[in-house]
Amino acid sequence: MAPIGTRSTVEDATVGARVAKRTASTISYNAALLSARWARDLTDELRRRVSAETTIHSVAAGGYVCRKGDRVESWIGVLDGLVKVSSVSPEGKSVSFIGVPSGGWFGEGSLLKDEPRRYDAVALRSSIVAYMPRNTFMLLLDSSVPFNRFLLIQLNERLGQFVAMVEYDRLLGPDARLAKELAALCNPLLYPGTGNTLPVSQEELANLVGLSRQRVNQGLRQLERARLVRVGYRGLTLLDLDGLRRYEDGVR
DNA sequence: GCATTAACACGTA
DNA sequence: TACGTGTTAATGC
Incomplete structure (x- = not known):
């Protein structure tokens, strides 16, 4: 024992x-x-x-x-x-x-x-x-x-994240879910070391959000057009963290 | 329709 | 060269 x-x-x-x-x-x-x-x-x-x-x-x-x-x-x-x-x-x-x-x-x-x-x-x-x-x-x-x-x-922050996630999963489209996930990944309160650049490949992102890599690629270009992120090789820069949090799929 | 898988060409480390 | 990325076509829910 x-x-x-x-x-x-x-x-x-x-x-x-x-x-x-x-x-x-x-x-x-x-x-x-x-x-x-x-x-x-x-x-x-x-x-x-x-x-x-x-x-x-x-x-x-x-x-x-x-x-x-x-x-x-x-x-x-x-x-x-x-x-x-x-x-x-x-x-x-x-x-x-x-x-x-x-x-x-x-x-x-x-x-x-x-x-x-x-x-x-x-x-x-x-x-x-x-x-x-x-x-x-x-x-x-x-x-x-x-x-x-x-x-x-940290617990308080996480609680907020999970509450929000339940809502997003049901109400938002893929692009918006991607935006939220990016914002969460870069949450400065929870993860101070992360800064504004994420060394994350699109495939990793796909696993994280639960989408295909191709769909993530499409979503990233959408977010890039909205000037919220800059897509680079094997990583991306978050230009507008607040904008990502608020992103609501301009579809309607 | 929309997203996924499969397949391909291309560029970068 | 190996791997990530951007794109297209076929397939499925």
């Missing part, structure tokens, strides 16, 4: 070939870990605990970061790459998607509620993922006001 250190699903998602390199890369990604917004105002002691106890794994494109039904043992952060979190209905039908780019953290809800994970998270491209153990997370929760403030803001 030694539950500590058992993380079979994490191992499944880890690229075997890269395990040997983990020690070296862990050091370089430690800086990324501690530069997260929630980590900035921690005491030195807490920062030390965080970097000592958080494990960092690389996940290959298409690999699982966590799976629905898993026991929730950690708070998950994307240090590099892009992760798709998909909520699915009991029938197995996908109902909503959210993208988590570098700098984003998720899973605090499941951690707080102490229930099995209710969604899958899949790396859309090769990603570096941090797993903060429940104990460390609880320690921060018990001892740091800035950390609590970060969580409160």
Whole structure:
């Protein structure tokens, strides 16, 4: 009975070939870990605990970061790459998607509620993922006001996102859903590191929004005509974040 | 109709 | 060269 250190699903998602390199890369990604917004105002002691106890794994494109039904043992952060979190209905039908780019953290809800994970998270491209153990997370929760403030803001923001998403899925067309997804990906409050340029291919975007790549391409050109984004090679620049949020499919 | 898949040519890293 | 992108045609709901 030694539950500590058992993380079979994490191992499944880890690229075997890269395990040997983990020690070296862990050091370089430690800086990324501690530069997260929630980590900035921690005491030195807490920062030390965080970097000592958080494990960092690389996940290959298409690999699982966590799976629905898993026991929730950690708070998950994307240090590099892009992760798709998909909520699915009991029938197995996908109902909503959210993208988590570098700098984003998720899973605090499941951690707080102490229930099995209710969604899958899949790396859309090769990603570096941090797993903060429940104990460390609880320690921060018990001892740091800035950390609590970060969580409160993030939860509130996320709640708004999900409420909006339900509405959009039913009321809006593909182009507008694409616009909303782009705005959500770049939400500065949730993901401060993202800036205004998204290194996201159209295929990744298609997976995120639930459309074909061709349809996403068509939608992007529409948004480009509306001067909301600039489409580039393997990425795009968001010109008008507010405009994207408000985009309502000028069809009628 | 509208979106998807399949297939192709082209440009970029 | 390998991969992402832009486009078109055929197919399905």
